Amino acid sequence: MKKNKNIYTKAVLGLGLIVAIAVIPACKKSFLNVPEQGKQNSAVFWKTAEDAGKGVSAIYGNLRSWENTAFPAIAIESMGSDDAEKGSTPSDASFFNDFDQFNVDPAQGNIGGFWSGQYRNINYANQVLDNVPAIVMDEALKARYLAEAKFVRAFSYFRLVRAFGNVPLRLTTPKDANVDYNLPQAPAAQVYAQIEKDLTEAAEILPQTYPAADKGRATKGAALTLHAKVAMYLKKWSDVATYTNQVMGMGYSLLPDYEKVFRLENENGPESIFEIQCVLLPGNPDASNSQYSQVQGVRGTSGVDGGGWGFNVPTADLAAAFEPGDPRRSGTILFRGTTTPEGDVIPKVGDNPMYNMKSYVPFKLYISNFNEGAQQNVRMLRYSDVLLMNAEAANELGNTGQALSSLEQVRRRARQGNPDILPAVTTTDQTALRAAIYKERRVEFAMEFDRYFDVIRQGRGTAVFGPKGWKAGKNEVWPIPQTEVDLSGGVLIQNPGY
Template identity: 65%
Template sequence: MKTLNNTYIIKSLGVALLSTTLLVSACKKSFLDVDPQAQQPSSQFWTSADDATKAVNAIYANLRSWENVAFPALVIESVGSDEADKGSTPNDATFWNLYDTYTVTSTEGSLQSFWTGQYQNINLANQVITNIPAIEMDENLKARFIAEAKFLRALSYFRLVRAYGDVPLRISIPKDASEYNVPRAAKDQVYAQIEQDLTDAATVLPQNYPATDLGRATKGAALGLHAKVALYQKKWNDVLSLTNQVMGMGYALFPDYEKQFRTENENNSESVFEIQAELLPGNGPASNSQYSQVQGVAGVPGGGWGFNVPSTALSAAYEPNDPRRDATIIFRGEITPQRDTIPTTVPNPMYNQKSYVPFRLRVSNFNEGAQQNIRVLRYADILLMNAEAANELGDAGRALTSLNLVRARARGNNPLTVLPPVTATDQATLRNAIYKERQVELAMENDRYFDVIRQGRGLEVFGPKGWKANKNEVWPVPQQEIDLSGGLLTQNPGY
């Protein structure tokens, strides 16, 4: 369980006092648009260790904002895949269909919201990296704060470069008006900056924290995210080296696949990085996550809105008796392991079980499931990246070892006839087995869409839904950004 005290990173709303305004998007259904508390003029900030702590906490706080975890993130990172459908009712938030069918145009608002959310994070990180060095404070803590900011900046740039390709690269605070308007940097340049940030972070960040700082970026998180960035660039030697380092750091697969996603098991042995969230009565600004709310079971008290639901293709993707199917999908009419009855009358046949919070934990006047952390990187992903890199480098034995660890945990106490160990050593056959394992192990975790694209299988997998090669590898750049740049920013081909 999360430790509840004043220093815990999620309890501080953070600061919007920094030199640019922190914008918060609201949703008409349920979102408390509360002014940040305890603002200070920027001229009185950046003077103490306490200011530095608040500034770093502000980045973490923004990670769970609407733009980062709710509609904008889900339409950009999930619903375009074959594993997820829009959900809810046909006439509710119909713009989701534009992403599901790849017919979205550059003026659709969620493109802008997701872009804005990532650059908010980057702006907050840049202010930390720029201003904390001048503060008189403990040098070790100063270095750690800067490393945390670099990790979080890298995370947002990774999300941006996957979604839009070339993007403006901002690694410092603009000194004057001439530095505000910058062109898109080449994707390779963005990736190079991400890798530099993660390399810097990994040299400083600790492997573990005390309970009061649980959830902050660690050395393992920096190495693990770096491995994923390298995976997207097919730097197989780097992927193998980085994942091997993480595999030697004490992480372990959580014994029960389903239970690892419940709130009582957050930050467990498998967690490499999670976006922290908590529901604190009396503290609405710190309890603002809508990640679970927008995906929760619609039509039941304590449920949610019912968006981003598992597809029939996902349901059919699992091998016979794979326990992960029932641990990933809440089916209409079932009784959950937490004893919630799902009526046969709910609008959708399936819902995301990984974002599910038991209905009894709902607190009136707060978002459903606001206490649910968002899993960003799990040890199972590290093992599967290790398996993929080893296979691409011709080491089938190592690939099989890592792959079968993931399958063995999923199998649980079932006999070996359930999810039997993979034995194929042919590179192409093993590659497909690893791709399949990624699909079912990481289902509904906002990984599938860009995973398939970086594998070069977009047309094969998403073509039946309307996906087009040489266009839909990325989403359109928000038209508002192009307009604000005076045309300096350019649009992606095909849009």
């Protein structure tokens, strides 16, 4: 089992820094279809508007890398939760159990992989922010490119700060190896402040929509939604309400069929606020490098070329968390012995009783010599998250009516016209309503890499994850990669308890 390499990226890793000297081709959208730049030196780049466009495309292209969507992301963002467990065969990638049971060693490679993946995103964004301002080009397009870079930088720092706490805050590309390379960690509060600054500035410039050729780029709605999420982690409830109210007025809507939200035909649809864009380019397996679907796919499916790897599978506890009749259960969990809405028969026997339905791609779309499901976009921000953040903020602010209204919109869609299931929540007690919103978040976003950090920011880590080995005062964050601590010569400080 081996991850694919992106042959178009040349980078140097060290001390929490990725220095990129190339621009990578990205995805199927026309704005991301750029020629190979693997041998183009940065010293002769950043001269034209075309260079600026390629630089921004490289940011989006890197988001679908192994480090951002496969094993490292699963380890850091999913495996600690009560929704997911290792999967596959018992002997394969057994290190996932260390994340699941909170016994992980700081030297474990996927910790460093996630760290470096986020800093590579940040480095690409910083290159755009450092170099594009000097390019003579259309000023409105230049401003938009810079706003897109700020959004992705904020997105990556958010993933870092909630995973590790204090992290180096790098806002420019390094110029002096003796000064710029080995930055100390910034306090988490300072990192969050920079995230909020980037998102505020991005939202002022980014458009609400794009023409078809540019669909999938960061929008104003994406910047506001991510800002609401950041504010929710900071318990800035008035800000959460403000930002979500703005997004709720932008024309987003919930697809009637929950299961269809995650299918290929609805990528970048009316419910989508931001997705990592993935692609299968005929004749070019190396550029079709997303392994998000492959690593989570049904393992050893008979008659399918290779099948999936079968990792990051739902738990029995998650399966039991859905209310009777909730169609989100089958829209989230792909059970052995069932037939998918797309007609794929899942054998009754196999390594695991269930798999992640949200990463599923119909088997007929698998192509030999390509990663299975390489074309599956990764849903990162959805409109239902806006509604449930709005409900939570309204409840914390004492606006019970608004909280119930936003919560009901999510439950009404899940009900799918069946009045006999998922009755409307009617409690006006703040504590009871808070618990109802927490539960709704779990079943709505299960297997979307959100549950683990959701529980921690809610202050329920011990209650929910304690039986798995989670300890307060330690497991609120993961360890800083030991390789980074060692390379820093002691400048980086390991998190307590590791």
